[in-house]
Amino acid sequence: MYKLILTIRYLVKRRITHFAIAAVSLCVFIVVVVMTVMSGLVGEFKQKNHDFVGDCVVGTESLVGFPYYQEFLEILGQSGLVLGASPVVRNYALMTIVNYDARQFGVEIMGIDPVLHCRTTNFAQTLHFRAGQPENAFVPVYDPNAHGSVWGADVVYLQDGRGRYQYGAQPPMLTIRLTCFPLNARGAPAGAGSNPVATQGFRCSDFSHSGIAKVDGSLVYIPLEQAQRLSTNEIGKRVSAIYIRFRPEVGVNEGTHRVAELWRRFKEARADAPNSGLLDTVTVQDWKRYRRAFIAPMEKEQALLCLMFILVGITTVFIVFVVFYMIIINKKKDIGILKSVGASDVSVLSLFSGFAFGVGSIGSCVGTVAGWLFLVEINRIEQWLYERFGWQLWDRTIYAIGDIPSRIEPRIVAIIVASAIAACVVGALVPSYLAARLRPVETLHAQRT
Amino acid sequence: MSQLPVILKAEGIHKSYRMGATRVSVLKGADLAVREGEFVAIVGASGSGKSTFLHILGGLDRPDKGVIRFNGRDLNHVGARELNKFRNERVGFVFQFYHLLDELNVLENILLPAMVSRSVVSWMTSRRAVRRRAEGLLDQLGLRDRAGHKPYQLSGGERQRVAIGRALMNQPKLLLADEPTGNLDWATGTGILNAFETLNQAGQTIVMVTHDERIARKAQRTVTLVDGRARQLEA
Numbered sequence: 116m117y118k119l120i121l122t123i124r125y126l127v128k129r130r131i132t133h134f135a136i137a138a139v140s141l142c143v144f145i146v147v148v149v150m151t152v153m154s155g156l157v158g159e160f161k162q163k164n165h166d167f168v169g170d171c172v173v174g175t176e177s178l179v180g181f182p183y184y185q186e187f188l189e190i191l192g193q194s195g196l197v198l199g200a201s202p203v204v205r206n207y208a209l210m211t212i213v214n215y216d217a218r219q220f221g222v223e224i225m226g227i228d229p230v231l232h233c234r235t236t237n238f239a240q241t242l243h244f245r246a247g248q249p250e251n252a253f254v255p256v257y258d259p260n261a262h263g264s265v266w267g268a269d270v271v272y273l274q275d276g277r278g279r280y281q282y283g284a285q286p287p288m289l290t291i292r293l294t295c296f297p298l299n300a301r302g303a304p305a306g307a308g309s310n311p312v313a314t315q316g317f318r319c320s321d322f323s324h325s326g327i328a329k330v331d332g333s334l335v336y337i338p339l340e341q342a343q344r345l346s347t348n349e350i351g352k353r354v355s356a357i358y359i360r361f362r363p364e365v366g367v368n369e370g371t372h373r374v375a376e377l378w379r380r381f382k383e384a385r386a387d388a389p390n391s392g393l394l395d396t397v398t399v400q401d402w403k404r405y406r407r408a409f410i411a412p413m414e415k416e417q418a419l420l421c422l423m424f425i426l427v428g429i430t431t432v433f434i435v436f437v438v439f440y441m442i443i444i445n446k447k448k449d450i451g452i453l454k455s456v457g458a459s460d461v462s463v464l465s466l467f468s469g470f471a472f473g474v475g476s477i478g479s480c481v482g483t484v485a486g487w488l489f490l491v492e493i494n495r496i497e498q499w500l501y502e503r504f505g506w507q508l509w510d511r512t513i514y515a516i517g518d519i520p521s522r523i524e525p526r527i528v529a530i531i532v533a534s535a536i537a538a539c540v541v542g543a544l545v546p547s548y549l550a551a552r553l554r555p556v557e558t559l560h561a562q563r564t
Numbered sequence: 565m566s567q568l569p570v571i572l573k574a575e576g577i578h579k580s581y582r583m584g585a586t587r588v589s590v591l592k593g594a595d596l597a598v599r600e601g602e603f604v605a606i607v608g609a610s611g612s613g614k615s616t617f618l619h620i621l622g623g624l625d626r627p628d629k630g631v632i633r634f635n636g637r638d639l640n641h642v643g644a645r646e647l648n649k650f651r652n653e654r655v656g657f658v659f660q661f662y663h664l665l666d667e668l669n670v671l672e673n674i675l676l677p678a679m680v681s682r683s684v685v686s687w688m689t690s691r692r693a694v695r696r697r698a699e700g701l702l703d704q705l706g707l708r709d710r711a712g713h714k715p716y717q718l719s720g721g722e723r724q725r726v727a728i729g730r731a732l733m734n735q736p737k738l739l740l741a742d743e744p745t746g747n748l749d750w751a752t753g754t755g756i757l758n759a760f761e762t763l764n765q766a767g768q769t770i771v772m773v774t775h776d777e778r779i780a781r782k783a784q785r786t787v788t789l790v791d792g793r794a795r796q797l798e799a
Contacts, residue, residue: 116687117679124667452663456677457652556625
């Protein structure tokens with residue numbers, strides 16, 4: 116009983132305890148805020164990549180692509196695994212905005228069937244003007260008979276200083292010219308005679324904002340057939356990849372495994388078919404593996420951050436150790452008195468450990484509440500900082516975010532709080548043990564003068 | 565008095581301390597027997613080992629050599645748990661510098677030994693009776709109106725009375741007092757000694773350490789520590 120009373124009194128009355136609580140609160144506050152924002156950014160980024168490619172990708176890195184994709188799409192359709200499968204042609208092109216400033220720059224082109232692609236990815240949701248009718252994504256408003264193209268939102272500069280997009284009421288009346296080097300099945304230029312390139316003009320029919328900086332900054336969507344023509348000089352022959360969305364009841368790992376098996380059999384069955392060697396370049400990967408080049412750096416950044424916070428945790432342990440050491444030196448007399456009235460070593464140890472638990476609990480609660488309040492207002496704070504000082508915490512062009520993520524994950528908060536309390540108890544363990552081992556005679560003698 | 569049983573017996577107590585490179589022998593075979601209901605004063609010059617002897621008698625310290633028996637039980641051969649229980653239930657200490665806990669008020673300081681011996685559950689079930697006992701002690705020591713005050717709000721004499729109350733809380737068989745008036749003026753000290761006398765008359769066994777022969781005269785028997793050994797004188 117005395118432990119409870121003394122713990123409360125030490126917590127309330129001792130100023131040094133308040134400093135210990137403040138140190139713990141500050142650490143918890145920083146960790147809660149940064150981990151929430153960082154895990155929000157990483158989670159959001161992963162989700163965007165998942166949405167961009169679907170659950171699984173059967174594809175090749177080769178610009179030549181692979182043939183017989185229609186047959187494999189049929190097999191996929193019959194497998195009962197997939198909700199949607201979208202053949203995709205990816206290539207690089209030289210882009211010229213014809214009636215604007217005639218600048219030429221490199222872009223990535225992606226040929227898709229908008230209907231199939233919408234079943235597989237979140238392409239429809241990324242569209243600005245045709246989100247409700249993605250089947251018309253490539254139908255230009257001004258010239259419905261022309262070939263349309265959907266531009267990544269950052270291919271042309273649309274953002275204001277705050278990172279807000281200024282799309283206008285309708286797609287701009289701009290025409291682009293895309294120039295590619297089409298390749299034949301052997302990987303040689305497919306262009307005829309002295310003109311190895313293929314060029315095609317496209318109207319701007321919409322903008323796509325996927326939230327992935329690399330995609331929005333350099334990708335232009337065009338109709339699948341046009342992409343095939345630009346890339347292979349042929350229509351319906353080869354694609355770069357098939358993006359797949361599994362049925363909800365099929366897990367990503369399980370589905371990928373089964374698609375890989377289907378692909379293996381498919382490839383074996385066409386071993387003697389013309390250009391079957393191109394099938395050997397194809398891999399079957401789940402979305403995370405397919406996009407690992409983009410996701411891995413973010414995950415590494417997060418891991419690095421975790422490491423940094425482990426160091427913060429160690430610092431907290433050290434701060435608590437120092438504070439408790441000072442408190443216990445200050446409380447030697449109390450320890451002697453308690454032992455003179457029969458308190459055991461374990462009892463003294465548990466008194467100071469309980470005290471540390473109290474410091475950790477209060478510090479964690481205060482830090483969590485402060486962190487939560489800060490996160491609730493983080494976007495307003497950032498806006499105020501921007502308006503007042505022109506300072507933006509996160510460059511939207513790099514992080515591709517609208518608002519700073521501020522949704523607190525209870526799991527993360529629970530881990531942080533538990534770690535902070537554990538850090539306090541661990542930090543206090545040695546001083547508490549030393550206190551418990553003190554001989555009452557020594558402490559009472561020491562307090563005479 | 566000689567008919568009453570011996571409750572505390574110390575035989576051949578040796579104790580030395582290391583001071584730098586040398587070892588200083590403080591007690592060199594001190595003996596003492598205390599009968600139930602006795603008021604014994606241990607006197608001696610400063611540094612003669614009076615406080616050390618008292619701490620050993622009360623189980624706060626262990627002798628290098630020698631035997632301490634309390635009600636016939638050898639304290640050198642009891643475990644830490646039983647020694648804690650002994651300090652909690654069988655003896656009460658009153659120190660020269662009061663040694664009260666600053667975070668607790670007067671009533672809580674007096675209740676401390678009772679709280680130490682009880683778990684939260686056992687405290688909840690017995691707190692009324694325990695509180696009544698503590699309030700009775702406050703009345704007995706004239707501290708009723710000081711119950712809610714903190715030690716720093718009290719005079720030296722009041723603090724010492726609180727320390728006496730704490731020492732008596734668990735109704736110990738033996739009260740050990742280490743220079744209880746050493747930090748008080750004469751009048752206040754006399755008040756404390758009168759309180760001891762009253763307690764002794766009520767049957768409380770008391771062993772008091774003092775360097776002042778005049779104070780020692782209040783006791784029934786005086787033991788002088790000379791050269792680490794006890795020489796007994798009847799009061």
